[in-house]
Amino acid sequence: MEEQLAENVAAVQQQISEAAKRSGRDAADVCLVGVTKYVDVATTRALVAAGCQTLGENRPQVLWEKAGAMQDLGVHWHMIGHLQRNKVRRTVESTALIHSCDSLRLLKSIDDAGEQLGKSVDVLLEVNVSGETAKHGFSPDEIASVIEAVEPLGNLRVTGLMCMAGLSSGQQDVRREFDLLRELLESNRGNAPANVQLRELSMGMSRDFDVAIESGATLVRVGSSLFRGLR
Numbered sequence: 001m002e003e004q005l006a007e008n009v010a011a012v013q014q015q016i017s018e019a020a021k022r023s024g025r026d027a028a029d030v031c032l033v034g035v036t037k038y039v040d041v042a043t044t045r046a047l048v049a050a051g052c053q054t055l056g057e058n059r060p061q062v063l064w065e066k067a068g069a070m071q072d073l074g075v076h077w078h079m080i081g082h083l084q085r086n087k088v089r090r091t092v093e094s095t096a097l098i099h100s101c102d103s104l105r106l107l108k109s110i111d112d113a114g115e116q117l118g119k120s121v122d123v124l125l126e127v128n129v130s131g132e133t134a135k136h137g138f139s140p141d142e143i144a145s146v147i148e149a150v151e152p153l154g155n156l157r158v159t160g161l162m163c164m165a166g167l168s169s170g171q172q173d174v175r176r177e178f179d180l181l182r183e184l185l186e187s188n189r190g191n192a193p194a195n196v197q198l199r200e201l202s203m204g205m206s207r208d209f210d211v212a213i214e215s216g217a218t219l220v221r222v223g224s225s226l227f228r229g230l231r
């Protein structure tokens, strides 16, 4: 298993380098977030040993459990899935970054938890770039007003935007959706309050992270490609 994982991590890193090179970017500016939702703690540990130091989970309880069981490793945990407000506090305790902030009420809860824990919490705003109704996230034209509305939330730092391409989007649509997220980041940079520093773009999964990097992704969330060939 260790060998297969090391091979998979190297292959993904190679793809990241090539996509960065194609678009005149530095591969060091793209962080691989290893999405471990398919595997148990033992395999997750092996992934860390294979060189993946930033991990993502989409279910809060699983994230808490794994973060607790792997405290000795000092990895960075990212929450990437839908978060309910009653799960905010423990998630804030366990994570370095919450990608999936999709409502102002959730952002306020995270800010409250940050205050209680004496912690400044880094978050991304999730944007529904495909318009698919099953998708979470703010609509693109809400982002400017959300950015204004977080100004008083002093325990929060909005460091960027996150999206998932539409499930039924073809290659061209996917690229257009990723470009839209980058344009949103750029167009909202100018008039943002002090706790909003728009620099991260979390976009791209196994099937499309190379396209996402060409469009400016700084965080790619890759799961299945890392666990290929394991049984």
Ligand SMILES: *Cc1c(COP(=O)(O)O)cnc(C)c1O
Pocket (backbone or CB within 6 Å): 035, 037, 058, 080, 081, 164, 204, 205, 206, 207, 221, 222, 223, 224, 225
């Ligand atoms: C599962 C998941 C991923 C990773 O998807 P793969 O196709 O397995 O690479 C990325 N982002 C989110 C939000 C996910 O839930």
